[in-house]
Amino acid sequence: MPSKVYNYAEYLRIQYIPHIWCPGCGHGIVLKAILRAIERLQLDKNKIAFVSGIGCSSRAVGYVDFNTLHTTHGRALAFATGIKLTRPDMHVILVSGDGDATAIGGNHFIHACRRNIDMTLIVFNNYIYGMTGGQYSPTTPQHSFATTAPYGNVEPPFDICNLAAAAGATYVARSTAFHATQLDKFIEKGIQNPGFSVIEALSQCPTYYGRKNRLRTPIDNLMWQKDSTVSVAKSKNMSAEELSGKILTGELVNTSRPEYTHLYDELIEQVRGLPESEEI
Amino acid sequence: MNTKRVRFVQGNEACALGAIDAGCNFFGGYPISPSSEIAEQLSALLPRHEGKFIQMEDEIGAMGAVIGAALAGAKSMTATSGPGFSLKQENLGMACMAEVPCVIVNVMRGGPSTGAPTSPAQADVLQARWGTHGDHPIIVTAPTTVQEIYHESIRAFNLAERFRNPVVLLLDEINGHMREKIELCDPAEIELWHRPKPPVDKNWERPYERNEEGVPLIPNFGTGSRFHVTGLDHGLTGFPTGDPKIRQALHHALIAKIEDNRPLILKNEAYMVDDAESLIIAYGSTARSARRAADILRKEGRKVGLFRPLTLFPTPEEDILRAAAGKKLIVVPEMNLGQYVLVLRRILGRDIPIIQVNRTDGDPITPDQIIAAVQGR
Numbered sequence: 001m002p003s004k005v006y007n008y009a010e011y012l013r014i015q016y017i018p019h020i021w022c023p024g025c026g027h028g029i030v031l032k033a034i035l036r037a038i039e040r041l042q043l044d045k046n047k048i049a050f051v052s053g054i055g056c057s058s059r060a061v062g063y064v065d066f067n068t069l070h071t072t073h074g075r076a077l078a079f080a081t082g083i084k085l086t087r088p089d090m091h092v093i094l095v096s097g098d099g100d101a102t103a104i105g106g107n108h109f110i111h112a113c114r115r116n117i118d119m120t121l122i123v124f125n126n127y128i129y130g131m132t133g134g135q136y137s138p139t140t141p142q143h144s145f146a147t148t149a150p151y152g153n154v155e156p157p158f159d160i161c162n163l164a165a166a167a168g169a170t171y172v173a174r175s176t177a178f179h180a181t182q183l184d185k186f187i188e189k190g191i192q193n194p195g196f197s198v199i200e201a202l203s204q205c206p207t208y209y210g211r212k213n214r215l216r217t218p219i220d221n222l223m224w225q226k227d228s229t230v231s232v233a234k235s236k237n238m239s240a241e242e243l244s245g246k247i248l249t250g251e252l253v254n255t256s257r258p259e260y261t262h263l264y265d266e267l268i269e270q271v272r273g274l275p276e277s278e279e280i
Numbered sequence: 281m282n283t284k285r286v287r288f289v290q291g292n293e294a295c296a297l298g299a300i301d302a303g304c305n306f307f308g309g310y311p312i313s314p315s316s317e318i319a320e321q322l323s324a325l326l327p328r329h330e331g332k333f334i335q336m337e338d339e340i341g342a343m344g345a346v347i348g349a350a351l352a353g354a355k356s357m358t359a360t361s362g363p364g365f366s367l368k369q370e371n372l373g374m375a376c377m378a379e380v381p382c383v384i385v386n387v388m389r390g391g392p393s394t395g396a397p398t399s400p401a402q403a404d405v406l407q408a409r410w411g412t413h414g415d416h417p418i419i420v421t422a423p424t425t426v427q428e429i430y431h432e433s434i435r436a437f438n439l440a441e442r443f444r445n446p447v448v449l450l451l452d453e454i455n456g457h458m459r460e461k462i463e464l465c466d467p468a469e470i471e472l473w474h475r476p477k478p479p480v481d482k483n484w485e486r487p488y489e490r491n492e493e494g495v496p497l498i499p500n501f502g503t504g505s506r507f508h509v510t511g512l513d514h515g516l517t518g519f520p521t522g523d524p525k526i527r528q529a530l531h532h533a534l535i536a537k538i539e540d541n542r543p544l545i546l547k548n549e550a551y552m553v554d555d556a557e558s559l560i561i562a563y564g565s566t567a568r569s570a571r572r573a574a575d576i577l578r579k580e581g582r583k584v585g586l587f588r589p590l591t592l593f594p595t596p597e598e599d600i601l602r603a604a605a606g607k608k609l610i611v612v613p614e615m616n617l618g619q620y621v622l623v624l625r626r627i628l629g630r631d632i633p634i635i636q637v638n639r640t641d642g643d644p645i646t647p648d649q650i651i652a653a654v655q656g657r
Contacts (some may be wrong), residue, residue: 046504049352062508062519067501069351070510071344072374078341082348082356083501085332086306090352090502108344110335215407266326276328 006217010046011035013065020059024132024210024218026177026203028233033180033201034093037188048091051080053105055097055131057124057203066093079087080119088261091191092119099129100140102158106138112196113167117260120190120197123160126205134208160200165253170195172253176202178225179249186251195259197210200232202229202247251271284462290358291429291455294462295385296321298433299357301470304383306354308345309540310364312336313397314453318359326362339364343371345382350380350510353500356609357384360393360560365411372446373412374458374511376534379488379496382477383433385449387456388564388615392644397644400453402564403616408448415531419443419545421591422450422564426460432590434465438473439545443537446494450592452615454565454644478505480559488530489515493544494537538594547590548599552578554587558609558654560601561624563589565646566613573650584654592620597627604628611653613637613645621651 012035013140030035038048038123048066054059054073063070065092071079084092099212101123112119128146129135136146136153139160143152171193173186183201190197204210204221215221232250235243289297296318299307304620309319309328319335326333332349336342342358350356361366365386373380388404390505404411408420423432429451436447439494448507478484478497482504488496499505512520521527538545552574553559562570577584588605589596604610610632614622617638625634637651639645 045506047502049501051348062510065506067506068508069348069501069513070508071347072511074372075344075371077339078336078344078347079351081334081336081341082306082308082345082354083344083352084348085334086349086354087502108341111341129654208484247388264332265329268330271327272330274328276325 001182001275004163006036006039007225008032008157009247011038011065012063016147020186022207023055024221025056025126026126026205026221027057027060030122030183031063033184033189034095034122034140035064036184037191038112038176039186040105042186043091043191047089048093050084051083051092051094053096053100057095057097057131058100060095069169074100074103075108077105077108077119077121078098081112081117082211083262084117084119085264088118088265092194094121094253096121098123098125098127098160102160102163109263110163110167113198114167114170114211115197115260116257118194118196120187120193122187122199122201125160125200126203126209128205128209130205130206130208133209135250136211142179144247160245161198161252164198168257170255170257171196171251174200174247174249176229176249177224178205179229180215182249189251189259195257206221209257249261283652285466286461287464288406288461289426289453290317290457290459290461292317292387293321293428294426294456295359295433295449295451295503296325296429297464299383299437300325300329301432301465301508302355302437302438303472304355304357305329305350306356307331307333307358308336308342308349308356309358310336310360312361313362314337314389315359315361315385315454316384318387335479337414339367340371343368344550346382346558347371347375347378347380349362351383351501355441356381356384357383357437359386359387361389362391362396362404364392365404365407366654369412373414373416375446376412376416376418377511377532378509379444379498380446381444383440383447383449385451386449390640396642398453400565400644401533401615401640402566403619403640404617405416405592405616406458406622408450415535416590417445418593419445419447419535419538419591420450420590421447421547423590424455424564424567424588426455426458429455429591430462430464434470435547437508438471441475442473442495442544443493443541444475444498445538452565467630482595484518488514490533493541494533504609526639542594545594546596546599548586548596549590550603551588553587553603555583557607558585559585559604559607560584560586560613560654561589561609562586562613563592563620566615567644570613571645572647572649572653577651577654582654595623595627598652600627602625607632609654610634611637611650613650613653
């Protein structure tokens with residue numbers, strides 16, 4: 001079967017291209033994976049709310065032809081929650097970075113997972129704050145370097161997928177810019193999941209993370225993604241020793257639980273039109 | 281009087297009832313004293329009216345949800361108090377910049393910091409004007425009675441919608457918790473203002489183009505016009521720009537939208553002002569003591585009046601100048617250490633002596649304190 005030809009231009013605001021991302025950045029690869037998922041699902045562009053916070057990844061919203069909202073740092077999920085509750089018929093898709101989602105926006109992240117509200121969050125994890133010049137983030141590996149970790153990062157990192165799973169997200173998957181064709185499948189399934197979905201997309205920042213950590217070229221970074229990851233399926237036949245230092249890719253959670261806006265609509269059905277005299 | 285629409289309620293409840301009568305259909309909040317009754321009431325009332333209530337994980341998230349809901353078409357509000365109001369400031373600025381209609385209630389309590397959670401204060405008045413960073417437009421209104429809270433709650437939504445701007449409704453622990461008899465409006469007779477519609481239903485590409493009132497014609501999300509909303513400086517299309525001319529025009533337009541529409545926004549009361557020799561200027565629950573003081577002094581033969589701005593910002597400069605013209609003394613009581621008086625001093629200059637009556641010990645300013653100030657004691 002010939003591979004499908006995607007019409008990216010259909011979903012892009014071409015007039016705002018070229019984008020602001022650095023040469024070799026992985027974010028364009030991740031954005032294309034999102035657009036492939038959307039095209040395969042044939043979503044109505046008018047029904048998509050595409051929401052972001054602040055950071056490199058968050059600039060993606062300006063380039064796509066949907067209802068787009070560029071919010072404040074870390075708060076995209078909160079804004080999106082208001083949109084989804086008001087318009088449960090809309091597809092709410094969010095893009096965020098590792099700092100945006102798990103540092104300043106960490107609280108909204110875990111509570112969106114807990115509520116299981118039908119939205120899909122794609123976290124572009126490049127292990128660094130790129131927009132502000134390469135400071136360490138909550139996912140920067142311990143001992144690696146950043147402009148605010150000149151002697152190596154003292155802090156241990158978050159595992160974004162474990163965090164999402166523990167907080168209750170009903171679809172959680174991880175892939176990478178290197179595994180782009182796998183990534184779009186997970187995003188597609190995340191959007192289809194009637195609940196809160198988190199897709200962690202390892203992306204690369206050769207400009208800051210790479211330069212500081214001996215991964216200078218984009219190829220070095222992509223090869224690192226290939227070599228550092230192991231699929232969930234393959235990991236089952238590997239020893240703890242072999243798995244040490246490896247990052248799992250694949251579907252980590254795929255379950256179902258009542259969805260928040262449905263539960264609220266059921267509540268409205270029960271109390272709609274009750275007279276004011278009825279005791280609260 | 282329609283007895284079916286008479287209620288004996290707290291100011292916070294009146295605020296919630298006003299919101300419902302204004303068509304509010306989204307509340308995002310976080311518990312905080314002394315505002316929590318507003319959230320409690322709306323958690324019960326909104327789903328009965330097919331609206332949505334959500335208690336968010338924090339004050340910041342609540343403000344974000346309110347903005348998201350408003351962009352999707354909801355009449356949207358939140359309620360909080362001092363510490364929560366501080367937390368909301370960044371997103372409040374986003375609503376100013378992106379021109380998102382919403383109502384923020386601040387039931388003021390003692391501060392700074394945790395302060396006095398269940399004691400009254402009026403110490404967030406200048407924060408309500410200038411709390412978020414950057415030059416920005418804002419409407420701030422401070423009702424006095426429970427009945428007035430109900431009406432101002434409706435008016436806050438009307439102003440927010442018509443001018444696509446956040447409106448801050450300042451209550452305080454006194455009038456938020458005080459119970460009074462109020463009469464609700466007949467819903468059929470309430471005049472409701474709506475956000476202006478773009479000239480076309482679909483594919484509208486200039487969401488920040490303005491109508492004759494200077495208000496942008498932004499469609500609701502999901503209605504067939506795919507556009508961009510950002511807190512960055514932007515042009516008429518909504519997209520970020522670095523063009524100095526466009527940026528300057530945006531900043532001027534934001535301020536002009538409120539300042540040029542002051543006749544539609546301002547509301548105040550002049551009580552026994554015309555022949556008065558001394559004038560008290562007071563707002564919020566302190567105006568109750570001020571009115572009592574004026575009544576007592578009048579009985580004693582002193583010519584005292586009260587000017588009471590409901591809309592604190594934009595500032596009713598002409599009305600203040602008119603009320604103060606020819607007066608020998610101005611007395612300004614506030615439950616803070618002198619905030620709105622700074623605005624008044626700027627407007628009135630040094631020609632008329634201005635006496636401050638300030639209190640931040642958690643007790644209300646009494647009529648006696650105001651009388652003493654008028655009498656020069």
